Amino acid sequence: MSVAPPLLAVEGLTKSYGGIHAVRGVSFSLRAGEILALIGPNGAGKSTCFDMLNGQNKPDSGHVRLLGEETTGKKPREIWRMGVGRTFQITATFATMTVRENVQVALISHGKQLYNLFGSAPNFDRNEAGRLLELVGMGGYADRPCGELAYGDLKRLELAVALANEPKLLLMDEPTAGMAPRERVDLMRLTAQIAREKSIGVLFTEHDMDVVFEHADRIIVLNRGTLIAEGSPAEVRGNPQVQAVYLGEGLVYDARHREGTSA
Amino acid sequence: MKLTVQDLNSHYGPAHILFDIGFEVGEGEVVALLGRNGAGKSTTFRSIVGLVAQRSGRIMFEGKDVSAKPTHEIVREGLGYVPEERRIFTDLTVEENLEVGRQPKRPNAPHWTREKLFALFPNLGEMKNxxxxxxxxxxxxxxxxxxxxMGNPSLVLLDEPSEGLSPKIVEQMVDAILTMKKEGVSIVVSEQNLHFARLISDRAYIIERGRICFGGTMAELDSRPDIRDAHLSL
Amino acid sequence: MAFYVVQFLTGLASAASLFLVASGLSIIFGVTRIVNFAHGAFYMIGAYIAFTLTERLSGAFGFWGSIVLAALAVALIGVLVEMVLLRRIYHAPELFQLLATFGLTLMVEDLVVLIWGPDDLVGRRAPGFKGAIDFFSQNIPSYDLFLIVLGPVVLGILWLLFQRTRWGVLVRAATQDRDMVAALGVNQKWLFTSVFAVGVFLAALGGALQIPRDAVHHAMDLRIIVEVFVVVVIGGLGSIVGAFVAAVLVSELNAFGILIFPKISIILVFLVMAVVLIVRPWGLFGKPEAAARKTPGLTVNPWRPLTSNERLASLAALVIAATLPLFAGNYALTVGSEIAIFVIFAVSLHFLMSVGGLASFGHAAYFGLGAYGIAFLAKMAGLPMIVCLLLGPLLGCMGAAVFGFFAVQLSGVYFAMLTLAFAQIVWSIAFQWVSVTGGDNGILGVWPEKWAASPSHFYWLALGVAALVTIALRIAVFSPFGYALRATRDSVLRSEAIGIDAKRIQWTAFVIAGTTAGIGGALFAYLKGSVFPDNLGISLSVDALVMVLLGGVETVSGAVIGAIVYKALNIWLVSQTDLSKLVLGGFIVLIVVVFPKGIVGMLEMLAQRRRKSSPPGSPLLAKPIESAE
Known part of the structure; x- marks a missing residue:
């Protein structure tokens, strides 16, 4: 279909723990600027799969390639240097530092100044840090201690930090978990807008089907470690197997769409 | 009233989190506490069961003032608490997890045995060890x-039971909560998912920035889209 | 052959006491998350009380009754300590708890001498186990055989207790999530108290059972506690089976180490521990800790560089300090030099501990290495003082590079214990390698050259170096490296996800801190004119921790104030009382309980309150910051 080479190519990814296959033969690809959702029941292997992409976990077999370059088995920090930013399910930020300092640390790392003992960190790339914070709508919070931020703001800060090294790919693990519906929509719109503008590929896992169906270009469904479906939101939604193992009767997510109160 | 909370104020260190929270739960009612993340839902629950050190206000449970009691005494009165993030004892087996929760039978509350719970949650019965x-x-x-x-509570505080669960499991959770209600347990459930809350609740309160800003039946909430949209930001 | 079998059995017998004490420490740690430094003190009190009772009560019944009675009495003391002290600090950071229990240990050491006197006490033999059994013409004391059987029996009883009783299930649950246990209706306080009582009972029993084998003396606490740390670290904190296996391993290493490597018998055990920790960082039977629920505990106010007014004020303070020789006498100047040196030592630890989040319990090792470096260069190589001062600290740097590499593989209490163990290795080498280090007699006659010899000149030298070091480290805090270091402290996960090699950053910080400590040690050698193994001992390491804590761990400059106040107080106290350990220990406990934020932290809090005109109901004492929503 597409002539562009895949940004991310995953082939035959497999991982087992104590004889039990957590992930078995998972293959998929992702284009630049595309937003791909990975969904599936609790315990289907989403986290394992995700961790093998970001380097937290090593696959038993299979390959992950970023623009043709192998990332399989590399450490998280090496994968980041290849242009992969990420956000965590439970936010991971530097709680005792200010919002701006959080971004500056990422910029320092990107500029390879980590072992600079005598420079002035408070003035390091201050403008660039401010620009990134503006981009995610956090410009007014730059001097706030990170530990005081509301949860939704932490998620936006994580996004700014993830963008600091001009990534080609964003990995987001349950980006809207723990957020109110409006915040979810805002964050995902922002992400989509940035992804489209900068042609960044986004892979995210999510349980909120309202978010998934509204923002994903494509969805892949994992069950018991294997991919059982792939396609557009409409296709996946209508897939009887996906309904049986995951979506259920649609009581707890669909109502909003039916009532037409969707944002 | 099963539970009455009046003028509840809580602090974490220097930060004032809850401001004059007040609400009521009737006998056998399911009440939803709605609000966005960080609004104060979990802090409200933690304050009621005494897990927040700095709190003031009056908490009446079955006509007794429990606001000055330590956590374990409040819980032993029959006020059960299910925290967010589940907080299972991961090293203990299913049976042992249940053993930790076991408390003596209570006259005015349904009595739960392992067998009854395994009937309510058949999955658990298949993985006792x-x-x-x-x-x-x-x-x-x-x-x-x-x-x-297992503590035979007459009222349960359920903190975000649908968070992080697949839609299908959430539907099972709806059934389980309705069964608990039928058995006679009063329930307060904190939620962000309004669809889920609507399926189980009789009444709802909305909490925003540590203050209660709405209280009424689910029908009343639906007739006030202004409040719903302003505070739940759908 | 028979000789080796007997040696093996002796090792097994020694393992029994060690296992009792170690399992007690492990049980207490599992539930309360407190690494009870005072565990050695309870072991020692158990031995002393058992000694007194067995002297009073006669017969077999009297003897065995005394042993059990002593353990029960100490358990009761433990309950009191738990209720009065520990309950107040359960939510404090680990470091505070370690320090508080260390303070207790200091107090007990003086109290024991007050009550039982300073001499070794030799106890009665156990009735029924007085003789020895002949084994191929080698003697095995029958009491040893009793102990060999006792170990596995106690292990079995503990296993049943934890697996088969409701109390055991509750304890195991509390080990994972104590608040959740309370939220299920369990009285957490009494659960903790009962666990502490059981743990202390085991320690005291271990001590009481030693009296037929060993003399009772007032230094037995430190000796056992270091061994017990090694045992629980090898076996895995929280694992009772691990404690048993490791106790046997350590005892056998001791038993055979003396035969094979008499010079480095102590080191052998530590080397095995280092290897275990690197291969299995959580010990042979331990489990990797799930990322602990983050208690913020550390600073909430972001740090900022000094304003220009504050810079002027600091400069003024320095200038005033520099005028001291104009009006003070020689004694005051020597005290001033010593304080300046300890400022260097304290800021170096502060850099590692507050900025890097790595609380080292063996920082004196690098201070002492710097001092020995000077002694070797000046005495043996006869180099000029300036060259010595430049090269001496390099020994601290090298030590920090080697040990730091291993230490940063771990974090939290494991890091603390490993650094303590490394410091003990260095201490053992200094103590045992007499031909090079002079052993206990140290190296004497390390005097500064003429230009720095007078008290005022040396004072200016020390003050100048202290000022330079403090400024340099402050610049480093606000450098890109300082930000990266703080980042690894706050979240290793996030650091790695933005390309930071966290361990390498921390290792670099360890080397910087070690080298800086070495500079302090180098000056110290010249100040005292001599070097002793004490210059790298545990108590000096703890001094450094107290100085940082007293100033305020959460502040950027607290260590300077902490060092000045603590050292001045310390020197004054030692000149005033014979019971300096008792007073010092009490002082440490007091700081931890009453001033957890330290002097500078308190001042900052007061200043902030005045600015904000005090939020209602905010307590004077820092309440535990629980994980906020």
Whole structure:
């Protein structure tokens, strides 16, 4: 279909723990600027799969390639240097530092100044840090201690930090978990807008089907470690197997769409 | 009234989190506490069961003032608490997790046995000796509820039971909560998912920035889209 | 052959006491998350009380009754300590708890001498186990055989207790999530108290059972506690089976180490521990800790560089300090030099501990290495003082590079214990390698050259170096490296996800801190004119921790104030009382309980309150910051 080479190519990814296959033969690809959702029941292997992409976990077999370059088995920090930013399910930020300092640390790392003992960190790339914070709508919070931020703001800060090294790919693990519906929509719109503008590929896992169906270009469904479906939101939604193992009767997510109160 | 909360104020260190929170729960009612993340839902629950050190206000449970009591005494009065994030003892088996929650029978509350709970959550019955750490998120959520029910509570505070669960498991959770209600347990459930809350609740309160800003039946909430949209920001 | 079998059995017998004490420490740690430094003190009190009772009560019944009675009495003391002290600090950071229990240990050491006197006491033999059994013409004391059987029996009883009783299930649950246990209706306080009582009972029993084998003396606490740390670290904190296996391993290493490597018998055990920790960082039977629920505990106010007014004020303070020789006498100047040196030592630890989040319990090792470096260069190589001062600290740097590499593989209490163990290795080498280090007699006659010899000149030298070091480290805090270091402290996960090699950053910080400590040690050698193994001992390491804590761990400059106040107080106290350990220990406990934020932290809090005109109901004492929503 597409002539562009895949940004991310995953082939035959497999991982087992104590004889039990957590992930078995998972293959998929992702284009630049595309937003791909990975969904599936609790315990289907989403986290394992995700961790093998970001380097937290090593696959038993299979390959992950970023623009043709192998990332399989590399450490998280090496994968980041290849242009992969990420956000965590439970936010991971530097709680005792200010919002701006959080971004500056990422910029320092990107500029390879980590072992600079005598420079002035408070003035390091201050403008660039401010620009990134503006981009995610956090410009007014730059001097706030990170530990005081509301949860939704932490998620936006994580996004700014993830963008600091001009990534080609964003990995987001349950980006809207723990957020109110409006915040979810805002964050995902922002992400989509940035992804489209900068042609960044986004892979995210999510349980909120309202978010998934509204923002994903494509969805892949994992069950018991294997991919059982792939396609557009409409296709996946209508897939009887996906309904049986995951979506259920649609009581707890669909109502909003039916009532037409969707944002 | 089963539970009456009046003028509840809570602090974390220098930060004032809850401001004059007040609400009521009737006998056998399911009440939803709605609000966005950080609005103060979990802090409200933690304050009621005494897990927040700095709190003031009056908490009446079954006509007794429990606001000055330590956590374990409040819980032993029959006020059960199911925390967010489930907090299963991952090294302990399902049976042992239930054992930790076990409390004596109470005259005015339904009595739960292991057998009854395994009937309510059939998955658990099939993995009695499995360590909590080797269960899926959905199974852990069932176990954390079952563990609290082992204390034979007459009222349960359920903190975000649908968070992080697949839609299908959330539907099972709806059934389980309705069964608990039928057995005679009063329930306060904190939620962000309004669809879920609507399926189980009689009444709802909305909490925003540590203050209660709406209280009424689900029908009343639906007739006030202005309030709903302003505070739940759908 | 028979000789080796007997040696093996002796090792097994020694393992029994060690296992009792170690399992007690492990049980207490599992539930309360407190690494009870005072565990050695309870072991020692158990031995002393058992000694007194067995002297009073006669017969077999009297003897065995005394042993059990002593353990029960100490358990009761433990309950009191738990209720009065530990309950107040359960939510404090680990470091505070370690320090508080260390303070207790200091107090007990003086109290024991007050009550039982300073001499070794030799106890009665155990009735029924007085003789020895002949084994191929080698003697095995029958009491040893009794102990060999006792170990596995106690292990079995503990296993049943934890697996088969409701109390055991509750304890195991509390080990994972104590608040959740309370939220299920369990009285957490009494559960903790009962666990502490059981743990202390085991320690005291271990001590009481030693009296037929060993003399009772007032230094037995430190000796056992270091061994017990090694045992629980090898076996895995929290694992009772691990404690048993490791106790046997350590005892056998001791038993055979003396035969094979008499010079480095102590080191052998530490080397095995280092290897275990690197291969299995959580010990042979331990489990990797799930990322602990983050208690913020550390600073909430972001740090900022000094304003220009504050810079002027600091400069003024320095200038005033520099005028001291104009009006003070020689004694005051020597005290001033010593304080300046300890400022260097304290800021170096502060850099590692507050900025890097790595609380080292063996920082004196690098201070002492710097001092020995000077002694070797000046005495043996006869180099000029300036060259010595430049090269001496390099020994601290090298030590920090080697040990730091291993230490940063771990974090939290494991890091603390490993650094303590490394410091003990260095201490052992200094103590045992007499031909090079002079052993206990140290190296004497390390005097500064003429230009720095007078008290005022040396004072200016020390003050100048202290000022330079403090400024340099402050610049480093606000450098890109300082930000990266703080980042690894706050979240290793996030650091790695933005390309930071966290361990390498921390290792670099360890080397910087070690080298800086070495500079302090180098000056110290010249100040005292001599070097002793004490210059790298545990108590000096703890001094450094107290200085940082007293100033305020959460502040950027607290260490300077902490060092000045603590050292001045210390020197004054030692000149005033014979019971300096008792007073010092009490002082440490007091700081931890009453001033957890330290002097500078308190001042900052007061200043902030005045600015904000005090939020209602905010307590004077820092309440535990629980994980906020």
């Amino acid at each position: 499995r360590p909590g750490g080797r269960m899926s998120g959905g199974e852990q959520q069932m176990l954390t509820i079952a563990r609290t029910l």
